[in-house]
Amino acid sequence: MASLFSRTTEIENRTKVVLEIREVERGDESGGTLFTTMQPADRKVIKAKTFLDRSSYDGVPRTVHVSATTANGTKTTMFLPAQYFANHERVIFQLDGEKLVAAEQKQSPESSSSGSRQNMA
Numbered sequence: 001m002a003s004l005f006s007r008t009t010e011i012e013n014r015t016k017v018v019l020e021i022r023e024v025e026r027g028d029e030s031g032g033t034l035f036t037t038m039q040p041a042d043r044k045v046i047k048a049k050t051f052l053d054r055s056s057y058d059g060v061p062r063t064v065h066v067s068a069t070t071a072n073g074t075k076t077t078m079f080l081p082a083q084y085f086a087n088h089e090r091v092i093f094q095l096d097g098e099k100l101v102a103a104e105q106k107q108s109p110e111s112s113s114s115g116s117r118q119n120m121a
Helices: 050-058
Strands: 008-013 019-025 033-038 043-047 062-069 075-081 088-096 099-106
Touching: 062 088, 062 099, 075 099
Parallel strands: 008 088
Antiparallel strands: 008 043, 019 033, 019 062, 062 075, 088 099
């Protein structure tokens, strides 16, 4: 069985717009630190504990802000806890009208960075 430390999370952008993922410390008024941008149809694999590790190093709680600007110029943002990515094997971001939503697949006990992925519709 894989340990939590070797798990990965696949992030997929199924929107038709660019996503911006920021890591924001509690009390940060500047909008946080840019973690990555994702073009439409991009996929990235990250260490599942990426955001939790940084919180545990400095003791400051963090949230992850995922933003998209829709075709008509409206900005939509999801606010996720740092542990969200540690709890899910796969996260797919989509637009539901003007709202950004995430479909997720929970981490399974057998999951590892080299393990097989289940398909999500």
